[in-house]
Amino acid sequence: MQTNFSPERLEADRLVRQANDILRTCVHCGFCTATCPTYVLLGDELDSPRGRIYLLKDMLENDKPASPKVVKHIDRCLTCLSCMTTCPSGVDYMHLVEQGRVHIEKTYKRPPMDRLVRRILGTVIPHTNRFRWAMLGGWLARPVARFIPGRLGAMAGMARRRPALRSSIDRAQVIPAQGQTRMRIALMRNCVQPALDPEIDAATVRLLTRHGCEIVIAEGQGCCGAAVQHMGEEEPAKAMARANVRAWTAAGVDRVVVNVSGCGTTVKDYGHLLADEPEWAEDARAIADKAVDVSEILAALGLMEPTTPHARIVAYHAACSLQHGQQIKTQPKDLLEAAGYRVVLPRDAHLCCGSAGTYSITQPELARQLRTRKVETLHALKADVIASGNIGCLNHLAAEANLPLVHTVQLLDWATGGPRPPALKP
The missing domain is CATH 3.40.50 (Rossmann fold)
Structure with a gap:
């Protein structure tokens, strides 16, 4: 992709040079569109990585304030990074979209409700005790939570059960x-x-x-x-x-x-x-x-021999941040199989479930549609349990999945001498 950043900006700013280098890597091939969850769902070129790259190029290259159109389509990006797994040219989309979001935050004034929701998220989620009390409030309000519309309703909906007010690793x-x-x-x-x-x-x-x-x-x-x-x-x-x-x-x-x-x-x-x-x-x-x-x-240490093999069929949901963000694809499945479980994978395993950190709150309708699609593929496997390596995915899927959901480590712990995961009934 041809770029036209000024020599002065390229000389003065490392991030401008980074954006320039990333943009020049893109060859417009469009392979990324086939594996982008929002493009698959919406069919809009601007909701694909290639379309968003064009929007980011125009904004960053001309150093102009973000427009509502740019904000709409960048906000819809899950940052699942499936596009980076697919891209034959090695486009560093992750750092480009992060740079674009920083520019949006600096140059665009969001509507009042957007600002309120994002302020709540930024103030509550990074602090465990604040989050606990927020979830307790949501749990107590669960009889009316389904009547709360939009993003505030999505926040309340995270409290699917009473939160734990302490854990074993709360202190140093x-x-x-x-x-x-x-x-x-x-x-x-x-x-x-x-x-x-x-x-x-x-x-x-x-x-x-x-x-x-x-x-x-x-x-x-x-x-x-x-x-x-x-x-x-x-x-x-x-x-x-x-x-x-x-x-x-x-x-x-x-x-x-x-x-x-x-x-x-x-x-x-x-x-x-x-x-x-x-x-x-x-x-x-x-x-x-x-x-x-x-x-x-x-995997590096070598899983010890299972002491309590369990003949369970495990539907493994690969979190995007693991399979795309970190390129960890085989280890969780291999470990589960070594522990004695039969592991099955859903079709379109590369597509996001819609959790994506705060995405399920900031884009609740799209997140719901992606979740429904993912749950259908997981149910089709007729497994006994769904396992994943990300709490966000597990909590998000729980709203629709009619199967127990557990973290991969819980199954590995159970197989090597630990207790049965609470989600699994005897």
């Missing part, structure tokens, strides 16, 4: 390995998971300590920053990244293990996010290099 601590210590790791504490399903973290701790990992819940760690970053709030996202880099660097760990794939994609990109801050860049790159999904670390 070191949890010793069982037997010989093979590795010292930091376990990232996600913002919403301790409230929505603290058993996922408990299962992760049991599973990793059983495999010889000493686990550090580092003092000072917090939200990965994804929730605000995806809304174009660059500075809050950077502040959260700095706090985590500081905490995990001080902890002196071999790996940073993440059991929420959306967070993992973000943490692995800290080196890029903080690249322009000399005092942070080196440590950020080091932490990004240490970051691994829990399935990666288990």
